[in-house]
Amino acid sequence: MAIAKKVAKKSVAKSVKAPAVQPHGDRIDWRSLYLYAVCLITLLVVLFSTVSLINAIMNTIFPNPVYIDVYAKPENAPLPELVEQQERDNQIQAIKGIFSSFITISVAAPLYLYHWRQTKK
Numbered sequence: 001m002a003i004a005k006k007v008a009k010k011s012v013a014k015s016v017k018a019p020a021v022q023p024h025g026d027r028i029d030w031r032s033l034y035l036y037a038v039c040l041i042t043l044l045v046v047l048f049s050t051v052s053l054i055n056a057i058m059n060t061i062f063p064n065p066v067y068i069d070v071y072a073k074p075e076n077a078p079l080p081e082l083v084e085q086q087e088r089d090n091q092i093q094a095i096k097g098i099f100s101s102f103i104t105i106s107v108a109a110p111l112y113l114y115h116w117r118q119t120k121k
Contacts, residue, residue: 052097059090
């Protein structure tokens, strides 16, 4: 009887297969980590550049007012030419901001799209 139990235990032990062990299941997939990190960074750059672009457009349409000291004496008041020059300078800075934001978006967006497509492979 003891021999029959030993044979039965051996046949049961042989029929139960151990689960397949994945050799790299506990390791970090560095490629995916890199791709997702680049996607996150470029997406944030695109978002912040878009906000900056909208802000620069608003500054172009509605420039910052020129500071005039209301308590200054009339002889110390700024000349009208200087006030106009400061308004033009504000608009020029806003236009430069538009170009800067647009260039940043045009560089970061394709990088994001490329890396996002690589994550799908």
